[in-house]
Amino acid sequence: MATHESHKKRSGLMDWLTTVDHKKIGILYLLAGGFFFLIGGLEAILMRIQLMEPDSKIFTGELYNQLLTMHGTTMIFLAAMPIIFGFMNAIVPLQLGARDVAFPYVNAVGFWLFFFGGLLLNLSWFLGGAPEAGWTAYAPLSTVAEDTGVDFYVLGLQIAGAGTLAGGINFLVTIINMRAPGMTFMRMPLFTWASFVTSGLILFAFPALTVGFFLLMFERVFDANFFNPDMGGNILIWEHIFWIFGHPEVYILILPAFGIISEVVSTFSNKRLFGYSAMVFATVLIGFLGFMVWVHHMFTVGLGPVANSIFAVATMAIAIPTGVKIFNWIFTMWGGQIRFSTAMLFAVGFIPTFVMGGVTGVMLSVPAADYQYHDSYFVVAHFHYVIVGGLILGLFSGLYYWYPRMFNRVLNETLGKWNFWLFFIGFHLTFFPQHWLGLMGMPRRVYTYMSGQELDGANFVSTIGAILMGAGTIVLLINIVISASSKYATTKDPWDGRTLEWAMPVPTPEYNFAQTPLVRGLDALYVEKTAGNGEMTPAEPVGEIHMPNGSILPFILSLGMFIAGFGFIYANWIVAGAGLGLVLITMFLRSVIDDHGYHIHKEEVEADIKGGRA
Amino acid sequence: MKKWLQKGRFLSLFAMLALLLMGCGDPTLSALIPQGEVADKQFQLMLISISIMILVLVVVFVLYAFVLLKFRKKKGDNSTPKQVEGNHMLELLWTVIPILLLIILAVPTVMRTFEFSADAKPASKNELSIKVTGHQYWWEFEYPKEELITSQELVLPADTKVHVELSSADVIHSFWIPSLAGKTDTNPGDKNKNYMWFETGSQTDVVYKGKCAELCGASHALMDFKVRVVSKEDYKNWVAGFKAADDKSSANANGQQVFEKNCLSCHAVGQNGGNTGPSLTGFGDKDRVAGILEHDKENLKKWIKDPQEVKPGNNMPKVNLSDEEIDAVSDYLLGLKLK
Numbered sequence: 036m037a038t039h040e041s042h043k044k045r046s047g048l049m050d051w052l053t054t055v056d057h058k059k060i061g062i063l064y065l066l067a068g069g070f071f072f073l074i075g076g077l078e079a080i081l082m083r084i085q086l087m088e089p090d091s092k093i094f095t096g097e098l099y100n101q102l103l104t105m106h107g108t109t110m111i112f113l114a115a116m117p118i119i120f121g122f123m124n125a126i127v128p129l130q131l132g133a134r135d136v137a138f139p140y141v142n143a144v145g146f147w148l149f150f151f152g153g154l155l156l157n158l159s160w161f162l163g164g165a166p167e168a169g170w171t172a173y174a175p176l177s178t179v180a181e182d183t184g185v186d187f188y189v190l191g192l193q194i195a196g197a198g199t200l201a202g203g204i205n206f207l208v209t210i211i212n213m214r215a216p217g218m219t220f221m222r223m224p225l226f227t228w229a230s231f232v233t234s235g236l237i238l239f240a241f242p243a244l245t246v247g248f249f250l251l252m253f254e255r256v257f258d259a260n261f262f263n264p265d266m267g268g269n270i271l272i273w274e275h276i277f278w279i280f281g282h283p284e285v286y287i288l289i290l291p292a293f294g295i296i297s298e299v300v301s302t303f304s305n306k307r308l309f310g311y312s313a314m315v316f317a318t319v320l321i322g323f324l325g326f327m328v329w330v331h332h333m334f335t336v337g338l339g340p341v342a343n344s345i346f347a348v349a350t351m352a353i354a355i356p357t358g359v360k361i362f363n364w365i366f367t368m369w370g371g372q373i374r375f376s377t378a379m380l381f382a383v384g385f386i387p388t389f390v391m392g393g394v395t396g397v398m399l400s401v402p403a404a405d406y407q408y409h410d411s412y413f414v415v416a417h418f419h420y421v422i423v424g425g426l427i428l429g430l431f432s433g434l435y436y437w438y439p440r441m442f443n444r445v446l447n448e449t450l451g452k453w454n455f456w457l458f459f460i461g462f463h464l465t466f467f468p469q470h471w472l473g474l475m476g477m478p479r480r481v482y483t484y485m486s487g488q489e490l491d492g493a494n495f496v497s498t499i500g501a502i503l504m505g506a507g508t509i510v511l512l513i514n515i516v517i518s519a520s521s522k523y524a525t526t527k528d529p530w531d532g533r534t535l536e537w538a539m540p541v542p543t544p545e546y547n548f549a550q551t552p553l554v555r556g557l558d559a560l561y562v563e564k565t566a567g568n569g570e571m572t573p574a575e576p577v578g579e580i581h582m583p584n585g586s587i588l589p590f591i592l593s594l595g596m597f598i599a600g601f602g603f604i605y606a607n608w609i610v611a612g613a614g615l616g617l618v619l620i621t622m623f624l625r626s627v628i629d630d631h632g633y634h635i636h637k638e639e640v641e642a643d644i645k646g647g648r649a
Numbered sequence: 650m651k652k653w654l655q656k657g658r659f660l661s662l663f664a665m666l667a668l669l670l671m672g673c674g675d676p677t678l679s680a681l682i683p684q685g686e687v688a689d690k691q692f693q694l695m696l697i698s699i700s701i702m703i704l705v706l707v708v709v710f711v712l713y714a715f716v717l718l719k720f721r722k723k724k725g726d727n728s729t730p731k732q733v734e735g736n737h738m739l740e741l742l743w744t745v746i747p748i749l750l751l752i753i754l755a756v757p758t759v760m761r762t763f764e765f766s767a768d769a770k771p772a773s774k775n776e777l778s779i780k781v782t783g784h785q786y787w788w789e790f791e792y793p794k795e796e797l798i799t800s801q802e803l804v805l806p807a808d809t810k811v812h813v814e815l816s817s818a819d820v821i822h823s824f825w826i827p828s829l830a831g832k833t834d835t836n837p838g839d840k841n842k843n844y845m846w847f848e849t850g851s852q853t854d855v856v857y858k859g860k861c862a863e864l865c866g867a868s869h870a871l872m873d874f875k876v877r878v879v880s881k882e883d884y885k886n887w888v889a890g891f892k893a894a895d896d897k898s899s900a901n902a903n904g905q906q907v908f909e910k911n912c913l914s915c916h917a918v919g920q921n922g923g924n925t926g927p928s929l930t931g932f933g934d935k936d937r938v939a940g941i942l943e944h945d946k947e948n949l950k951k952w953i954k955d956p957q958e959v960k961p962g963n964n965m966p967k968v969n970l971s972d973e974e975i976d977a978v979s980d981y982l983l984g985l986k987l988k
Contacts, residue, residue: 096867096961169864175837176820176865264838270821271841304720310735335823335834335862337815337843340766344759351751351758355744358705362743363735365712371730372722383717390709394702401754403761404694406831407680410823410862474681474695475674476827478862481870485941488858489675565729 045585053585055139058543060146061125062441067150068117074157075109076508078102083465083501086494089486099482100167101184105160107170108188111284112195113153115426119291120145120202122433123230125441127206129536129543130227132215132552132559137208139583140625145202147593152195155600159187169480171281174262174273178254183604186255190600193248194593196241203237206230215535216574217554221315224534224558225301225308228315229294232322233287239326240283247276256603274336278329286325288422290318292429293360296382299432300364302530303379304371307558310363317356317363324353334402335409343402350400357393361386376530377451381432384459388428392420395470410480413473419466431458431511439525442518443541450514454507461503468493468500533561538571540647546580549573549640549649577644580635592621678858680827684850686810687830690761697757701750769844771812778812779803783822783835785865786872786963787927787940795888798917800927801940803876806884807853815843823862826876832862853880856936867962875936890987894930895919898988904981907974915965918985926965933986949979 045053054060082102085093094102128136136142159165166188168177177185210231214223223231251273253259260266262273301308308314330338330346364386373379395417399405408414431454439445472493477484484490528537538560539548550573556562563571595617602611643649673681683692771778780791791798805811815824817835825832830847854877861872879887896905896918908918915926922928935944939959942948951958953975956965970978 096870100864100867100869167867173821173864179820264840268838269840270836270838304730305722306730307732307734309733310740313735313740335832337834337836337841340763343766344762347758347762348755351755354751355747358743358747359740361709362712362739365709365716366733366736366739368716368720370733371720372726372728373717373720374722387710387713390706394706397702397751397754398695398698401694401698401758401761403758403765404691404698404831406765406833407688407691407695407827409832410825471674474679476678476680476858476860478825478860478870480864483870485873487675488678489672 049587050585052590053143053587055135055143055583055585055589056545057124057128057136057139057142058441058545060142061121061123063146064117064121064124064149065441067146067153068114068121071109071113071153071157072115072118073508075106075114076505078106078109080501080505082106083498085482086484087498088495089484089488089491091483094482096482097164097167100169100480101160101165103480104166104169104172104184104188105157108156108166108192109153110422111170111288112192112199113149113156115288115422115430116199117149117153118430119233119288120149120199122226122291122295122430122437123202123206123233126437126536127227127230128209128213129440129539129547130224130534131210131213132218132535132548132554133209133213134547134551134580135583136205137212138205140586140589141201141205143586143589144592145198145205147589148198148201148596149195150198151593151597152191152193152198152600154191155194155597156187156191159184159191162187171277172251172273173277174251174254174270177251177273178262185251186604189248189252189255190603193245193252194596194600196244196248197596198593199237200241200245203234203241206234207238210234215548215551215554218559219554221312222554222557222559224294225297225311225314225318226291226294228318229290229297232318233290236283236287236290236322236325240280240287243276244280247273247280250276252603256606271336274333275329278332279326281332282329283322283325285418285421286322288426289429290322292385292426292433293318295429295433295436296364296385297367298534299378299382299436300367301558302436302533303374303376303382304368305374305531306367306371307533307561308363309366309369310359311557313359314363317359320356321353324349324356328353331400331402331405334405340402347400347402351397354393354397361390361393376435377446377448377455378432378436378530380452380455381428381435384455385425385428385432388420388424388459388462392417392424395420408473410478411473412469412477412479415479416466416469416473419462419469423462423466428459428462431455436530437536438518439529439541440536440543443523443525444518444521445525445529446514446518450510450517454510454514456507457503457510458507461500461505461507464500465497465504466500468496472497528560533558535559535571538563540649544643544649546582546635546640546649549580549644550577551575577640578637580640581632582635583632584630586625586630588621588625592618595621675858676828677856678827680831682828684828684852684855684857685830686848687765687846688828688850690764691831694757694761698754701754705747705750765845769812769846770814776812777806777809778814780814780816781824781835783815783817783819783824783861783865783872784927784964785819786861786868786960788824788859788861788872788874789818789924789927792888795892797888797891797930798924798928799891799930801874801937802935803859803874804884804887805849805876805878806881807849807878808851809849809881811847811849813845813847815845816841820865821863822865822872824859825862826857826859828857829876834863849878853878853883868960871939871941871960873937873940877936887987891931894985894987896921898986899933899981899984901977901981901984904977904979904984907970907978908981911968911970911974912978929982929985931985931987932982933984946979946983949982950975953979 164182164184166184250261260268262268262270328350331350334343477490527540552571553574595614599611599614676682683689782789789800790803815835817837822835823832833843833845857876859874913922915923917928918930938948939952
């Protein structure tokens, strides 16, 4: 790969710690997110084993509450979001025809903040117990807890959340400013559109969470009384703040999955997306409405019939743009030539599963009936249909689809199909019976249930399903290990792709496009293929390429936050001060050190092009 | 083709299996076997919404199955499918029809939501009203008009509208009797008191199961209560009996002594005793020990001996009692029966 003598090329571990290349940061996100996904999954299986039979005593209330809190928190903040960021990093700049994201340094800061925040939270297992107040951490349960679990929750997620916010802003700027010539907004692939809207949601939703975490932290560390009714506080403040963030978060998660499904369905049906502009509009509308429905998590809180009715109708309204998307996917396949690769299988499995989750979502929007569903296993079934059946199937689809671009190898299709069927059947077996459990009177977040309530059968089936899902995930791991130990084995365009990320050779050159491509329509690569070129037309002559230098500062800055986190958790102001000091020093160094990056010279780029490397 | 047929078979088999396995649940716990007006109307809402939704599901699934079967890539067919941009008519159709369906759903939704919160506070003193207070991990029930406080077991007359005021002594709990009505949270703090109502249904001498539905700590899963619905006459007798009861209603002098020395500061019997723990008036008639264990002496002794073992994290201290004292106090408590 092209380098220049003025540029210090790092290798091995140091390369990964200092990288600001969006492709490598994408891989880092994917690895870290995948690791936390396995931990969260293990926690889920432990919970299901506990609930397999009535009156089971494997875990008592406290440990079980820690498991359920960490399962939810880990899956949402440390698995789903980073994996989404992994794909956004790896793919969005390529789909835009950009050389990198707008702020490569900030990108690295975002990753390392997330990583150290997640690490901090998970260390609580070894340091006096994990948080036990649920991923929602409702006050006063979260404020009166005497151990340090909730402190780890607040500080860990605060740090990880800062990273997410930085990432969201970075992608907003990237998508607005870094589009290749001809790549108008209405020519952007749906995944990039979804990433754009998701980043916007992050920008507006995460500050609410940040404020909430500061209140909770002040309450716990400095004895403030925001949520203490005896001192004039009000517990509902936390619930509102949490869900003002929490509901948009659901769309932050699901919109990128919608994007992935749109790409995969279109590619493997060999057709352009049906109703592209309606799809874009629906994505934006879902993002917008997502901010107006948070009270549907709070129907039983006692806000009165007016508030409940308004938020009920707003919630129902979201079903409309979502329905538009479902029909557009089906009609994208209509008249196409559907190829059932593993990526397509996951996308095809996603559609009916997500529809079922949407249907129970509309049912839940009816407040008077929600009084029965709320906080029961019906809700557990609903949001797992949306998040696992929707988001996770979408991410698996994306993984099989983009794996060749990210890792220069194709995942084994036979194992992929085992992965799909085990996971898909296991999923429905786990969560379908839970609808019934909720309606039959089983509250959620219970560590046990007594026999003689006719809840035994469905719980047993549910646990069997969870084990199958685990087996499906193990098959995926085996598939990844096998592919990692094989040699590079892919063409640059294994799926007959339609968008720009399939337009360059493998491995992707570090500068992505030797010459910025000229985009001449929606599905830019497909347009060139049908015009007979098969390749993108360059929008510029071969020239010098300006690249950013790697830096260890993002790692050190995040390490400083990590240390400061410990200081606040144990109310040790010296440690907290030292950590924050380290953060300030790295910020200072970043400000005073002039780093203009380096150039890849024209001759090297030309040599790459000649050698088929660019 | 084969794989998709297999999937269809699997799904229908699975649906049948699910129905067989589950039925509708325990008739004293399931929201699917509603008793009384509120639960009935909530069940109707479920039926309305699931009917509309099944209509949607059928349309989507039929289209979906058709597309997957019909438009698979055939071997050797390398033609390019027509690249369709969209279809305004179709897109309008699948925007407008869902809007209409949702309007149909929204009308009963808003109606019932207002109905369930209207008149939740009692209009006059003659109506039956109770004050529910959630504690980690037990329920306190006060009958203001009858001037009595009981715990863990609500006794209510059949065919009666019950007004409920809800609050909490510590963290958020949620009061749920699936057979009779959906849940409402009990919030700490005077500003966030909640009100609801439900109707007790016509069955008498039935014990419904109640649950805490909001995560409230280590023994959240064990925070059960019972609702005993009796005839109106039996209810009057129960109230009279409860008010007449005192700490001498059990004939175990030894046990009474132990109780007065060790338990009375937290637990009331009749007019005597503290209120930080559940009232034990009429304990001998109750359905459960500590809300969860079978009501027998063995379990009562086990509970008194080590409350943390039974309900982790609860606030009842382990009182230093000899085995004989525990035995005596258990006999005394089980003897506390209403006349």
